[in-house]
Amino acid sequence: MTGSKYAAVDRVQLLDELRLVQQQRQDDAARFSELYQQLCRCAGLSRGGLCGVLSLLQQLVDSGTGLTASSLASIKPLALPKALPQPGVLLRGKAVPDTSINTIDQSLRSRALQKPGSAAVLQLQPVAAVPAADAFLVKESVLVKDVLRTVQGLTGRYNTFNATAAGSGIAVAPQEQLQIPGRWRAALHELGELGVMYKRVQAAIAEGRGQGSGSVRQALCAALADEVTDFYRLMAVLETQLAVPQPMPGDEPAAAAGPYLSLPRLQLWLDEPLRRMRLLAALVDSCAGAGGGLLAGGVWAATNVGDPLARSYAVRILHQMCVPLFDMIRRWVFEGVLEDPACEFFVVPCSSDSSSSGSTAGAAAGVGRDLWRDAYRLEPACVPPFITAELAETILRAGKSINFLRDACGDARWVQEWAPAAAGTAAALGYGQLPVLERVVVSAGRSIDARLMAVLHSSGELSRHCQAIRCYLLLGQGDFVVALLDVLGLELNKPAKDVSEVTLNHLLRQALLASAGGGGARGDEEGGAVDRLRAHKAAGGDAETGWDVFSLHYQLGPPLSSIFTPAAQTCYSQLSRLLWLMRRTERSLGSAWHTLKVEVERSLPRFAGDACVPRLAELLRRCLRLRAEMAHFNINLQYYINLEVLECAWSEFTAAAAAAPDLDCLIAAHEKFLAAVLARALLGPGQAEKLRPQLTQLLKMCMGLAPLVARFNERVQAGVLALERRAADAASNTARGDWGSTSSQHEPAVSQQDLAEMQQAVAKMHDKYGALLKGFLTGLPAAANEVNAEVRFLLARLNFSDFYTRSPKAGTEVQ
Secondary structure (H helix, E strand, C coil), X not given: CCCCCCHHHHHHHHHHHHHHHHCCCHHHHHHHHHHHHXXXXXXXXXXXHHHHHHHHHHHHHHHCCCCCHHHHHCCCCCCCCCCCCCCCCCCCCCCCCHHHHCCCCHHHHHHHHCCCCCCCCCCCCCCCCCCCCCCCCCCHHHHHHHHXXXXXXXXXXXXXXXXXXXXXXXXXXXXXXXXXXXXXXXXXXXXXXXXXXXXXXXXXXXXXXXXXXXXXXXXXXXXHXXXXXXXXXXXXXXXXXXXXXXXXXXXXXXXXXXXXXXXXXXXXXXXXXXXXXXXXXXXXXXXXXXXXXHHHHHHHHHCCCCCHHHHHHHHHHHHHHHHHHHHHHHHHHHHCCCCCCCCCCCEEECCCCCCCCCCHHHHHCCCCCCCCCCCEEECHHHCCCCCCHHHHHHHHHHHHHHHHHHHCCCCHHHHHXXXXXXXXXXXXXXXXXXXXXXXXXXXXXXXXXXXXXXHHHHCCCHXXXXXXXXXXXXXXXXXXXXXXXXXXXXXXXXXXXXXXXXXXXXXXXXXXXXXXXCHXXXXXXXXXXXXXXXXXXXXXXXXXXXXXXXXXXXXXXXXXXHCCCHHHHHHHHHHHHHHHHHHHHHHHHHHHHHHHHHHHHHHHHHHCCCCCHHHHHHHHHHHHHHHHHHHHHHHHHHHHHHHHHHHHHHHHHHHHHHHCCCHHHHHXXXXXXXXXXXXXXXXXXXXXXXXXXXXXXHHHHHHCHHHHHHHHHHHHHHHHHHHHHHHHHHHHHHHCCCCCCCHHHHCCCCCHHHHHHHHHHHHHHHHHXXXXXXXXXXXXXHHHHHCCCCHHHHHHHHCCCCCCCCCCCCCCCCC
């Protein structure tokens, strides 16, 4: 308070304030100071009148009797103290030494200490004396005007923005420079927070409207700008009320009810805008650096709070900012167009160098690319949380199907005719219509998928190509296999480096034309098996033959190349090699049987009386028994692979392909078929990898029997020729009158050394084959437990009587 004619009376005011502070009544002290200032501003009130009023009020409070005739009669003149401590800041709850109040009038001090309920000594915080010119009281109207500047983000006279300030971020002039009641100072801090929040929101709006911002962030900034516009309207109303003067004591009652502004009224006016700005600032902070679906998810999280006001604001903002997001969904689902220069959409191109806007023709182009898998994908981080994963997959598949129809299937005309009519159902969709959006997207996806599957089955001829793969790659057509083995035998028996791929394809064409394939195989139709089936020669080593590097490939282009991918072709090659190995083994064992039964066995009667006949018969019996064991293994293996594995899995695949509602289901059915076949055919990972070398060795050993039988037949035929020469010599000798037989003619037709070598070779092959087969059968149960229970069927067929796995009794030899 500045010096004035009321300096003596101010001492009384200060003493009363000190007493209220001592009684822990700081709010009453502030209220008393405010009322005292209003009393001093009353016009026509002299010094004596002011002292009389204060004396009256003080004695009425001390008497406790209220305003009565006796209390008025007992009123005495007010005795003022002669000295007071320097004015300073009264801090709550802080004590100072008693010497700070030694200069207070003793009568007033003792009376204050004897008040009922006063248990502590009145103490003041000593502060440095402030010159009277720097300590002043500011009118409330000035503070109101200053607050209105602050809430609009402008630095006021007494309020400044300070990022390091504690609490609201507003720095108010210190008490030494601005002596105002504590509740006014609290109001300045509270209302100053609105200015801080406003500046943060304005900064976010300015940043979001800059270059490079996505459409979703721009929509958020537009929604925030609309909310700030409402705040501007309120500020305009408050500016008009600022011109209305505050009422003074003694004014008419109507003046007190006028539209004037005070700090309490301003707090009421700005309470709801402050809450709104807090929400907007929280949204801005939570969505900083986010974009697209992630940005929408940050705002969506604010719609799940319990505060109805905050929830309503967040829903209103989310409605507006989802407009561009839903427009992207509509264009992608119904037109297959991805216009996303800021990469905000949750559907993104797979390649980094492809264009992210415009038609997908440019994004999906590329030699050797899968137009279904390698064109577009989902970005999970950009999917808004209010869009389920299933709906996001449906949206992705719908746009991919449209692009696939247009680019891979060449059905752009249907897309152009269907899209405008279907897109009209989703023209006005927004955030509040998520169930409707889901129904529209699912309905559009079904229409597109139905068209795509119809095109694949009709124009793409899916069924015909599947049947060709089954007949030629999986060797389902027997006459083609026989013809191919006949024409390729000589070429593939050469070393791998001497085999010509051109010659192989020429021979393959001959086998195709010689088989009973139909028009598609004979090339009567464009794109038949003759044009698509190719023989491929892999790189081989010096010890490998043409059979080791030979494989068949069925070439398919878009759209079926998305189903029969290069990875699928590799799986078919693995199956084809195993099937070719079993067919070659079957053919080799058949040749061995023909040699033994037709040539060797029919030649034995011609050795009648020869000493080698018993050993020849024993060797023939061992060869036939070994060949029977090998044939038993190969036949049952072929039966298991062809019937229990391929046929069952192929039937399931064809049924699933015919009923597949979309391309993803068709691809999944094909991949399931390949995985099941590879696992059951012991071509997959795990325990099958350990059994695969044993299986290959077994089949190659079975093919090794034919050369051994051929050598045996050579020895037998050589013996037959020797017997014929002996008979001719005996007849010639007899004709000359000599003895018909000589000592040399009584020697065995087949030398004992050759027979011993043959018997040793057959016994060695039999032992090695038995050991390999026993090891293979021992590992089958583990593979069955890991891969599939159907592998047990192969074990049951190969070892139905436990012949190979049981231990022979001592002294017993297997014959």
